[in-house]
Amino acid sequence: MSAIDTPKTSFKQRMLQVREDAIVHAVNRLLAEKGFDAMTVDEVAAQVGIAKASLYKHFPSKEDLAAAAMVRVMQRAQDFISSLPPEADPLENLRAVVRWVLQVKLAGDMPTLPSQNSSLRATLMANNDYMDGLMEVSDRLGAWIEAAQAAGQLSAKLPAIAILYTFFARACDSVVEFLQMGGLFTDEQITELVLSTCFEGLIAR
Amino acid sequence: MSAIDTPKTSFKQRMLQVREDAIVHAVNRLLAEKGFDAMTVDEVAAQVGIAKASLYKHFPSKEDLAAAAMVRVMQRAQDFISSLPPEADPLENLRAVVRWVLQVKLAGDMPTLPSQNSSLRATLMANNDYMDGLMEVSDRLGAWIEAAQAAGQLSAKLPAIAILYTFFARACDSVVEFLQMGGLFTDEQITELVLSTCFEGLIAR
DNA sequence: GTCTATAATCAGATAGAC
DNA sequence: GTCTATCTGATTATAGAC
Incomplete structure (x- = not known):
């Protein structure tokens, strides 16, 4: 490859990246809205504004589309975790x-x-x-969990892995949907309610 | 209808009831095992041992099959709730x-x-x-929740409806599946872990 | 790489004989 | 009510031109 070709190739690759980002973004929205089974590849193509056959040039299957969305959300989680002060209270x-x-x-x-x-x-x-993303996130959270347990903040009688799973499960917690459907609470209230039941539990303190 | 016909009709109806029970039982198992989307009507028919067209004589659609399974589990919940001593500690x-x-x-x-x-x-x-089943269960649990809050057992700062939803959500709690998949814990241990995190929370007491 | 057109399959539902 | 056979539509995936 000659030197003069490099920018052109790079530009093409950037265009490709932008398109794939658009695809993954659409997949993410549809997965959040209707779930994997109800999401059709036709819908994804329509939302991106390209033909279905083009989608399959980027991702070999519907499963790979979903996987790309999961990689994206895992990357976002890593970014958020990295933005937190490592020296801060692990429980916080x-x-x-x-x-x-x-x-x-x-x-x-x-x-x-x-x-x-x-x-x-x-x-x-x-x-x-x-x-890799899943393991990285698990490691970061696991370290905080064990630190919080050692500090007497989180219950030491619970296995750290159970606490980790409890956190992961908040991502598909039906309580959020139930409360959201009722329409009685704002998003902020729902957030605080679920946070409270998750950490403090239901029993009065 | 003559008097002599009555037992015959009743017998037929009992046979019908038995068959529908078998159908709903199969649907229940398949819904638990693979979920609604992955469950096919062909599978249900195969498990019951009848033709698919016969299924549709009993239930007009796949959705109605699923609804019948939900009615059944709700009925079981009502039965269990009714078996509990009403004068006992509401929290218990x-x-x-x-x-x-x-x-x-x-x-x-x-x-x-x-x-x-x-x-x-x-x-x-x-x-x-x-x-009706859903409302009956909600009423019974709701009464216990409010009694437990009044007695200072359950946190009074949480809306009763949020506590109720938190209970309902245990029926589709992914933590159970996560812990079960890992294979590190027995069913009894998982039960106690989830019960503990649900009521006592994650924070040390 | 993108498109149009189409294959291939599968699943929900129904027709019609018995 | 039960069966076999079929319809109908939707959906994943691909062929082949440009």
């Missing part, structure tokens, strides 16, 4: 992460996947970007 | 109900529906048996 950082998850969910930006779909699970587990 | 009764939900779920008997599917929602809301 954990609260901040859960609050962030709830806000993304309330904004309708949290993609949800059916946990039982096996071909989807296989695609996700074969996706290194996703698995 | 609530714990018992949540424990029951978790055990049904861990046994793979809890049907789950996609909350976003609108035609399914419409079918459910048009089903009087389901709506």
Whole structure:
């Protein structure tokens, strides 16, 4: 490749990147709105404004589309976690992460996947970007969890992994949808309610 | 109808009831195992051992099949609630109900529906048996919740409806699946872990 | 890489004989 | 009411021209 070709190639790659971003963004919205099964590849193509066949030039299957959306949300989680002060109270950082998850969910930006779909699970587990992101997030949160337990902030009788899963599960917590559907509470109120029940529990203190 | 016909008709109706029970039982298992979208009507027919067209003589649509399974699980919940001593500690009764939900779920008997599917929602809301059961359960739990709040057992700063939804959400809590998949904990341990995080929260007391 | 057109399949629902 | 056979529509994925 000659030197004069480099910018041209780079520009093309940037265009490609922009288009793929648009695709993943549309997939993210549709996954958050209707879930994996109800989302059709036709819809994705229509939202992006390209032909379905073009989609398949970028992503080999519907499962890979979903995986790309999960990589994206995992990247966002990593970005948020990295933005938190590492020297701060670990419990406060954990609260901040859960609050962030709830806000993304309330904004309708949290993609949800059916946990039982096996071909989807296989695609996700074969996706290194996703698995790396998942492990990175787990490590960061796990360290804070153990620190908070050592400091007597989080219950030490709960396995750290159970606490971690409890946080992850907030991303698909039906309480949020129930409360949102009722229309009785603002997004801020829902956030604080779920945060409170998650950390403080239901029993009076 | 003559007197001699009555037993015959009644027998026929009993046979019909038995068959429909078998259908709903199969639907329940499939919904618990793979969810609504992945469950096919062909599968249901195969499991019951009848032709698909016969299914449609009993239930007019796939949505109605799912609704029948939800009616069944709601009926079971009512039965369990009725089996509890009304004069007992309301908080203990609530714990018992949540424990029951978790055990049904861990046994793979809890049907789950996609909350976003609108035609399914419409079918459910048009089903009087389901709506009556849902309201009955809500009333019974709601009374215990308010009693427990008045007694200073449950946090009084949480709206009762939010607590109720938190209980309902245990029926589709992904933490249970996460912990079950890991294989590190027994069903009893998972039950106690989720019960503890639900009522006592994550923060050390 | 993007498009139009189409294949291939699958699943919900129905027709019509018995 | 039950069956076999079929319809109908939707959906994932691809062929092939440009």
